[in-house]
Amino acid sequence: xxxxxxxxxxxxxxxxxxxxxxxxxxxxxxxxTLGAQGHLKDPGHPLEPSGKVVRGNQKQVTDGPYxxxxxxxxxxxxxxxxxxxxxxxxxxxxxxxxxxxxxxVRPLQKLSM
Amino acid sequence: xxxxxxxxxxxxxxxxxxxxxxxxxxNLALAEDVVQEAFCRAIEVWRxxxxxxxxxxxxxxxxxxxxxxVLRRERTVRALAPAIEHHLxxxxxxxxxxxxxxxxxxxxxxxxxxxxxxxxxxxxxxxQVALILNILCGFTVDEVAHAFMSGYAAIEKxxxxxxxxxxxxxxxxxxxxxxxxxxxxxxxxxALYLLFNEGYHGASPQAAVxxxxxxxxxxxxxxxxxxxxxxxxxxxxxSALMCLHAARLPARIDASGNLxxxxxxxxxxxxxxxxxxxxKLLDMSATGSSLSEFHVEAAIAAFHAAATHTANTDxxxxxxxxxxxxxxxxxxxxxxxxxxxxxxxxxxxxGLDEIRSIAERDRLARYPFYFAALGEFELQRGRPExxxxxxxxxxxxxxxxxxRQFLDRRASACNPRST
Numbered sequence: 001x002x003x004x005x006x007x008x009x010x011x012x013x014x015x016x017x018x019x020x021x022x023x024x025x026x027x028x029x030x031x032x033t034l035g036a037q038g039h040l041k042d043p044g045h046p047l048e049p050s051g052k053v054v055r056g057n058q059k060q061v062t063d064g065p066y067x068x069x070x071x072x073x074x075x076x077x078x079x080x081x082x083x084x085x086x087x088x089x090x091x092x093x094x095x096x097x098x099x100x101x102x103x104x105v106r107p108l109q110k111l112s113m
Numbered sequence: 114x115x116x117x118x119x120x121x122x123x124x125x126x127x128x129x130x131x132x133x134x135x136x137x138x139x140n141l142a143l144a145e146d147v148v149q150e151a152f153c154r155a156i157e158v159w160r161x162x163x164x165x166x167x168x169x170x171x172x173x174x175x176x177x178x179x180x181x182x183v184l185r186r187e188r189t190v191r192a193l194a195p196a197i198e199h200h201l202x203x204x205x206x207x208x209x210x211x212x213x214x215x216x217x218x219x220x221x222x223x224x225x226x227x228x229x230x231x232x233x234x235x236x237x238x239x240x241q242v243a244l245i246l247n248i249l250c251g252f253t254v255d256e257v258a259h260a261f262m263s264g265y266a267a268i269e270k271x272x273x274x275x276x277x278x279x280x281x282x283x284x285x286x287x288x289x290x291x292x293x294x295x296x297x298x299x300x301x302x303x304a305l306y307l308l309f310n311e312g313y314h315g316a317s318p319q320a321a322v323x324x325x326x327x328x329x330x331x332x333x334x335x336x337x338x339x340x341x342x343x344x345x346x347x348x349x350x351x352s353a354l355m356c357l358h359a360a361r362l363p364a365r366i367d368a369s370g371n372l373x374x375x376x377x378x379x380x381x382x383x384x385x386x387x388x389x390x391x392x393k394l395l396d397m398s399a400t401g402s403s404l405s406e407f408h409v410e411a412a413i414a415a416f417h418a419a420a421t422h423t424a425n426t427d428x429x430x431x432x433x434x435x436x437x438x439x440x441x442x443x444x445x446x447x448x449x450x451x452x453x454x455x456x457x458x459x460x461x462x463x464g465l466d467e468i469r470s471i472a473e474r475d476r477l478a479r480y481p482f483y484f485a486a487l488g489e490f491e492l493q494r495g496r497p498e499x500x501x502x503x504x505x506x507x508x509x510x511x512x513x514x515x516x517r518q519f520l521d522r523r524a525s526a527c528n529p530r531s532t
Contacts (some may be wrong), residue, residue: 016253017121018153027160
């Protein structure tokens with residue numbers, strides 16, 4: 001088994017409380033399935049939409065990152081899967097895809113001694 | 114029912130109401146935006162951490178934090194609630210002022226305050242009901258239109274106009290002023306009654322939508338009963354009549370989605386718990402000296418509930434209650450229902466006499482159940498040909514597939530072969 005992170009990009013906007021409700025239920029159901037199948041290493045954390053960016057030799061601190069709504073990283077999750085192909089397959093179940101968001105699937109680098 | 118069912122919709126009314134008090138009623142749209150933002154954040158966090166122990170409290174706290182962000186950003190360019198505006202302008206007093214507005218004891222009455230505001234005398238009754246559904250029950254324009262079987266454009270216009278009227282009132286209704294509360298209460302009761310009726314008799318073919326409207330009306334009426342000034346005999350009677358009718362909802366639509374007349378309902382499907390609750394509330398409504406239409410309608414429903422069949426229903430009592438109802442709130446529809454009760458008591462000939470003497474009978478010309486009643490009476494008199502004609506008229510006026518199916522079955526019952 002290998003480990004992967006799912007980076008969830010894109011902010012969902014809702015036009016009605018019922019739509020928000022449906023989305024929440026889809027997310028809970030998806031995480032439940034991942035957990036039941038033993039793929040959920042750590043549900044991970046939500047991230048605030050923006051914070052500070054520290055950059056360069058000057059250690060300049062600016063507000064940010066102010067990505068476009070569809071590129072904002074909303075959180076991350078740790079997944080266990082056989083390989084990258086299986087991890088990507090799992091990501092296809094993510095409800096964010098239905099609302100214009102994306103899931104970035106990144107293998108954790110292994111320390112090979 | 115799972116407490117998580119329709120959580121966002123149920124909480125949105127309370128959140129919009131609380132935020133409106135902060136931003137001022139002219140910023141209703143801003144309050145609605147902040148609620149959407151709070152829902153967004155809730156999902157962003159809950160999807161990773163699970164639903165918290167107390168979701169309503171979590172949502173309200175998030176709405177409060179979103180509101181603080183908005184206020185810091187916009188307080189210099191936007192007019193806010195006049196009464197507290199000066200507190201919101203300064204960073205020193207902003208947070209404490211907002212905390213105070215969101216204290217549990219203070220937000221308790223927010224829904225009620227918004228409910229009374231929606232029933233402004235300047236607004237026509239249909240607009241009041243649409244506004245209650247939209248603001249307090251979290252129904253979108255689309256969902257309201259669907260529930261009323263109306264076009265989107267018409268409902269959108271109705272809600273937009275009503276919101277504009279609401280926005281021009283200086284501030285939300287103050288439920289703490291007893292005399293104003295008591296003066297506005299009948300309008301609120303009436304709007305909740307109409308909301309319930311829309312669900313119970315309404316045109317929407319979908320059973321789910323209908324029972325949702327009924328449940329929303331019952332939830333809001335229960336709020337009235339929790340307020341010392343709202344818990345009047347009329348409110349108890351209104352609540353009783355809703356429970357007694359809602360108890361019959363499971364039997365009103367049969368397994369194949371067909372509308373069932375009271376006489377044909379499988380009464381074992383009635384919700385006994387709701388019936389009991391309704392009878393208890395009816396008891397509690399029997400105080401004071403005034404008799405409202407709600408009392409009479411609840412009493413009629415109670416007589417129906419007490420009977421195991423149409424044949425052993427106390428039609429003498431029901432017909433006389435309809436006499437009382439006619440004196441309290443005369444209308445052609447009430448008169449028609451009275452005629453049906455009279456026919457059950459004295460036979461179809463007398464029922465037809467009663468129908469013929471209904472004042473403003475022409476106002477029933479588009480009402481399918483007027484012709485359906487004529488059809489039933491003719492059928493009982495042994496005149497199936499005439500009966501079929503009436504049922505066909507009714508069929509042409511049917512407002513939903515369920516009504517159409519029901520009336521179609523009644524028309525077929527007039528065929529000599531099908532007996």
